[in-house]
Amino acid sequence: MTYWNTLAPTLTTMSADAGEYTTFGIVATIGLAVLVAGLIMGALWAQHNTIKRQQGARYYVVPGSSRITYADETLVDTYVTSVKVANSSSDRD
Amino acid sequence: MSDVQIKCPSCGAPLNFDAPSGEMKCDFCGSLFTVPETKIPASESQPGWTEPPPTYLDESTGEHLATFHCGSCGGEIVGNPDTVSTKCPWCNNNFVSTSQLTRTRVPDRMIPFAMTKEQALAAFQARMKNLWLIPKDFRNVKVEDIQGMYVPYWLYDASVAGQATYRGERRRSWRSGDYQYTEHRIYQVERECEVSYLDVPVSGTSKITGDITEAIEPFDYSKSTDFAPGYLSGFVTNKYDIDSEAANPRALTRMQHTTSEVMRQSVVGFHSVQETSCQIQPAYGDLEYVFLPLWLMNITWNGQNYHYAMNGQTGKFVGNFPVSWAKFWGGFFALLFPLAAVFGITIFAIVIPQMAS
Numbered sequence: 454m455t456y457w458n459t460l461a462p463t464l465t466t467m468s469a470d471a472g473e474y475t476t477f478g479i480v481a482t483i484g485l486a487v488l489v490a491g492l493i494m495g496a497l498w499a500q501h502n503t504i505k506r507q508q509g510a511r512y513y514v515v516p517g518s519s520r521i522t523y524a525d526e527t528l529v530d531t532y533v534t535s536v537k538v539a540n541s542s543s544d545r546d
Numbered sequence: 547m548s549d550v551q552i553k554c555p556s557c558g559a560p561l562n563f564d565a566p567s568g569e570m571k572c573d574f575c576g577s578l579f580t581v582p583e584t585k586i587p588a589s590e591s592q593p594g595w596t597e598p599p600p601t602y603l604d605e606s607t608g609e610h611l612a613t614f615h616c617g618s619c620g621g622e623i624v625g626n627p628d629t630v631s632t633k634c635p636w637c638n639n640n641f642v643s644t645s646q647l648t649r650t651r652v653p654d655r656m657i658p659f660a661m662t663k664e665q666a667l668a669a670f671q672a673r674m675k676n677l678w679l680i681p682k683d684f685r686n687v688k689v690e691d692i693q694g695m696y697v698p699y700w701l702y703d704a705s706v707a708g709q710a711t712y713r714g715e716r717r718r719s720w721r722s723g724d725y726q727y728t729e730h731r732i733y734q735v736e737r738e739c740e741v742s743y744l745d746v747p748v749s750g751t752s753k754i755t756g757d758i759t760e761a762i763e764p765f766d767y768s769k770s771t772d773f774a775p776g777y778l779s780g781f782v783t784n785k786y787d788i789d790s791e792a793a794n795p796r797a798l799t800r801m802q803h804t805t806s807e808v809m810r811q812s813v814v815g816f817h818s819v820q821e822t823s824c825q826i827q828p829a830y831g832d833l834e835y836v837f838l839p840l841w842l843m844n845i846t847w848n849g850q851n852y853h854y855a856m857n858g859q860t861g862k863f864v865g866n867f868p869v870s871w872a873k874f875w876g877g878f879f880a881l882l883f884p885l886a887a888v889f890g891i892t893i894f895a896i897v898i899p900q901m902a903s
Contacts, residue, residue, distance in 0.1 A: 478893045504755075513764075526714065535728070
């Protein structure tokens with residue numbers, strides 16, 4: 454009886470964990486498959502329309518004419534942020 | 547009423563009256579000026595591109611061209627006088643010559659066609675072959691409406707000075723005890739640059755969308771030549787209906803974009819960079835009016851118009867092909883199940899056991 458009293462909560466926890474993992478696995482599998490299939494089909498669809506405006510005028514830059522004439526970097530602010538790092542042993546408690 | 551265009555003293559773009567502020571506002575650079583500030587003495591020259599004085603066909607060669615007006619869409623094209631009827635390249639309706647042009651502006655230069663109609667059709671077929679989602683019926687469609695056109699463009703030269711500021715951040719992280727610390731060092735980054743542009747094209751017609759006239763770029767201007775009426779033989783062209791003043795904001799926008807890219811690419815060594823301001827000051831150069839060659843195709847299929855264009859010099863082909871929904875969803879599910887099997891095996895056999903341990 455004492456043995457069962459010790460084992461029962463452990464089995465219950467394991468069963469709950471397994472259920473969570475299964476749900477996670479199914480959602481992740483379907484989500485990833487939908488995402489990748491959507492990206493591939495989207496890329497195929499995008500090939501159907503090649504009518505797009507030019508963003509800039511890079512074709513028309515006179516070779517050798519593009520040059521940086523001034524560059525400066527000034528430190529204006531410094532601050533420190535901190536985040537409490539979860540202790541791995543305490544996570545399981 | 548005067549139709550004098552007041553220009554922005556900062557960038558040269560047109561100024562318009564801004565009712566909320568009661569001032570003259572530049573839609574390009576956003577500068578505001580009081581109305582008295584924008585009064586330009588008659589003797590003072592305005593900043594802007596240098597355009598050679600226009601010449602006209604009948605004045606330079608004594609020849610005339612025919613103009614065609616489409617009663618359906620209002621399109622107007624120019625062709626040889628011996629052409630008596632043609633199809634409207636914009637809406638595909640038939641229409642006939644209605645008058646002889648007496649003052650057709652001659653382009654400063656042009657690029658003759660180097661690609662034939664057969665090459666344009668072959669490019670269309672080749673493009674279609676590589677598309678998996680095209681409806682089966684569309685593959686059998688016949689291209690009956692294909693027209694070689696000289697499209698009027700304005701070419702802008704300018705040297706552009708750019709100034710931009712950025713907010714750059716460098717980060718350094720370390721751990722101490724139960725805490726992860728991150729030092730954020732914020733910089734104000736300034737850049738100035740100079741970029742020269744030659745022959746930035748902007749379409750002079752509203753009859754073809756800017757998407758098409760820009761998508762077929764670039765052209766090789768080194769092969770441009772002086773205008774001769776003979777080049778128009780077998781092709782049509784349309785008169786510009788967007789003048790150089792109306793077209794130049796687009797040229798400036800494109801130059802600004804590239805100038806901004808040049809400066810942004812020089813900002814390196816930061817974990818994140820955010821642009822906080824960017825301005826350009828163009829020093830205007832020459833402005834030219836040119837004819838550039840373009841093959842234009844229209845296909846009406848299932849009640850919808852599909853437009854295609856090919857650069858008549860380089861052969862670059864652009865267009866919008868229909869998508870078969872049956873093929874799309876068929877392909878989607880055909881991919882979904884094998885992908886789900888692969889991801890499922892990976893997740894359940896490798897990822898979850900690792901998480902559980």
